[in-house]
Each structure stands twice: as C-alpha cells, then as structure tokens.
Amino acid sequence: MNDLLSISAFSRATLISANTLRSYHESGLLPPAVVDPRTGYRGYRASQLGDAAVIRHLRALDVPLVSIREVLAARDPAVTRRVLAEHHERTLAQRARTEQILRVTGELLADPAAVTPAVVTERTIPPVRVFTMVRDVREDQFAGFLGEAYPSLYASIADAGAVVSGPPGALYPAEYHDEPVPVVAYVPAEKGGDHLAGGRFAVAEFTGPYRSISAGYRALGAWMAGTDLAIAGPVRENYLTGPGDEVPESDYRTQICWPVQHSEE
Template structure:
C-alpha cells in the first residue's frame, strides 16, 4: 500500500506486535485499525499508528493493565503517563523515569532513530546459504543465533567452502504468535555443498533475490524495534510489502567486536518494485 496503510500482517512486523495481540487490542479499543474491510473483516493500520503501537509495547512490558494502557494512549499527556506509572507500584520505580521519557517522546512525535542512514530501496541478489531453522521465543533469539552461527561456521570450514558475506537471519513477514517465531539463521556461501548424511540440523538453503527497502540499525539490539517502526512507516508510505521473509544482516556484530554501540544491522524488507515511489529525500 502506498497510501500510508499497512495490512495487519505487515503492521505486525513493523510494530513487533503479533496479529493475535493486535486483534485483542482492537477489541479492547486500545489500538483501533484505520479501516476494516466490511466484506472480509480484514484490518489495515496507518503508519502513524506505529507510534501508539510502540507506546503500548513499552507499557505492556511493564505489565501495565490494559485499562491503564488505554488511559495513557487516549490522554497523550506526559502528566497522565507519569501518574499511571507511579500508581502501578514501587517495583516499577527504577524504570519509571526512562519509560516516561520514551512514551513522552513517542507521543510528541520525536524521532530518536538508532539508524544513521535513510531508508533506501535496492535489489538484493540470490545467495546460497548454510542454515539452521528453529521455532524461537524473542527472548532466546541471541542464544539461538549465537549457537547457530558457531555450527554454521564449523560446517563451512569442514567442507572447505568460503563464506561469501555477513551472517544473517530470516523472519516471517507477519508475527502470528507473540511468543514464538520461525527463524532461519544463515551463513552465505560461495558454492553448494553436499551435506547429507553428516549435517545434523544444518541444511542447504538460499536467500532469494528480492527488491528490498533497507534501513541500517546502529547499536544494541535492544532498540531495534524503533528501527523496525521507522522502516515499516516508510514501507506504508512508499511501497507494497512482498510476501517474503524479512532479512536481518549482521554487518557488524559479536563476531567482530564486543562494543554493542558499533553494531550495524541491515534490516531488509522485501517490497514489490512496481509499487516503489521515488522520493527526493
């Protein structure tokens, strides 16, 4: 969609809220879709609603009850945010100032991007990969990926095949379940290898050629949700999402440095080339 709207699946990826959760927030009157198809009931959201989605996600991370989340969203007032969070309990006191500032900035429309480059579309070529797939909870992404890359590197060495680019991971274009995602960790290689029967969980795979919208996230992965929000808003305004996995390419990561502030992650969102609008920015 190029009218600022995202279908619920694409909005789930941009906001990091599952489709199931978005439906529940609609029913609770917390995050109401911009439009609902009267025939199919299919929901669409405007890119501007990614701000409210980010606020809701922060507040729910504090276990704030839904009725209080609704109060903060509807008020759009820093004083209300502070009052609600203060009343939430002493256990939250240490996190109060930081979350209050984040929510206030988001609702004021203040962009604090973790990225240092604008969104830009480009064509990504096909690549062969060694891969490990798994159903992984968000809290376990780092452990899963770290273990996977160790196995993939060892397998590439064993078969004498060269790594042809940085490691990466594929994520579904929609987040169907709030707790578990199908993740594919991959290591690009220069030529195919015959893995069976010794490969175990490692498989030959590929990252298909695609036209993608790219935004570079700089720094720790803790703030990557903000970069997804910015990229999702750009896709809503300028492109039509393609039904292909989202790619994260770890250009600079733990294998290169222990300084998380210098990490560079490319988020590549596949889009339909014919729908991409040229911009002057």
C-alpha cells in the same frame, strides 16, 4: 458529635490533607466514622488516628492503596510482612528498570543514532548460497538461538571446505507474532547447501544495540506507508557488525531488508 474530630482537626492531627482524606473516604480506605446526610460533615473518631498513621507511613513508601487496605483489614503482622515483602520485591524490580533506563539514555545521549530515523533505500539484492539452521523461537529467545546457531554454521562451512562470503543473518516471518515462530539463521558461503532468494528489497541500516532495533523497523514501516508496496516474504537481518567484532553495542550495524512487491502483484 462531641466525641468526634472534624475533618480539619483530623487532618491536622494526622498530617494528611483534607482532600486526601476525602479521597481515602471515596476509595473506602479510611471512611469517616459518621457523615451527616444533610451537611456532608465528616467526623472521625480518635481510634482512627492509628489507621491514619499506618496509611501515611505506608503511602510514604509508595505501597499501593490496595495493599494498605489489606493490611488494615487483616490487622495481622504476618499479613503486613507479606505485603511489605511483595512491595520490596516490586521496588527492587523498579530500581533495576530505572537503572537500565538511565544506562540506555546515557548511551543515547552519547550516540543518539539508535533513536534517529534510519535512511531507507529500495534496491535489488542478488540470490546467495547459504548454510542454514532453523528453530521455532519466541522473540526473547532470538539471541540465544542465534548465539548457538552461528558457531555451528561456521563449523559446518569449514567442514565442507567452503568459504564464508558475507555476514551472518537471519530470516523472520513477515508478520510479527508473540508466540514461537520459525527463525532461519544463515551464513553465506560458496557451495552453500541452501538458496537464499534475491529480489527487490526496502533496506534500512540500523546502528545501535539490538534492544533498540525497533527504530529500524519503524523507519521501514514509515517508508512503506508512502508507497503501494507490500512485504513479499520473510524479512531478513544481516549482522554487519555485532558481538563477535569486539565493538561496543552502540556500534553494532544491522541491515534490515524487507522483500517488497506492488500490492496488486
């Protein structure tokens, strides 16, 4: 084994710790040239120093091990460029995500209401006349649909000679779904063409940006867990203060209403 470097010498030559070299061996990324079956001695050839340098350089850039393995296996500049381009795009996406996290946590530091459990009350809400628009949409399409629906609904109310009688809102299925679901956008108005049923509701008023509204839903879920109640139909959100009110997102106010009934009803 005189032509081999021991793991300690190879570690010093490559500036990669022995423990990391053992890990690279186990993962198949940089196996030693020989392993003594009796002693477990690992020996590395000088020709492996180049691969070790590539690995060290790419790991310093957080390139995944699977991608580094592809670079070493191909030994092709075109493959290396593609792998680095893919990693560059992933890093840009991670940076955008990190910047979003920093922005949102900064907002929460200034006003932590969005992550403070909302107060839940049980109340009776009377029926109301509304103008409505319905569309099957996914969650990531809710905002776009509502942004289109409300101007149209307000125009319909004006055309009908009616008067708006409350904040806009929307009805969502009682159960959450990943696929498109029917969402009903509504605006209360005298002489409305549709009837929005009243009844008993668990109500939470959430303050904060819509992207954090799940905190309001968690508060309702935690409240319901201590009762014998069940959701009795589509849940509704009433947008008390929102984009059209010229206030920061942190001041948006949304009333979340779950229709409830006793489980045995």
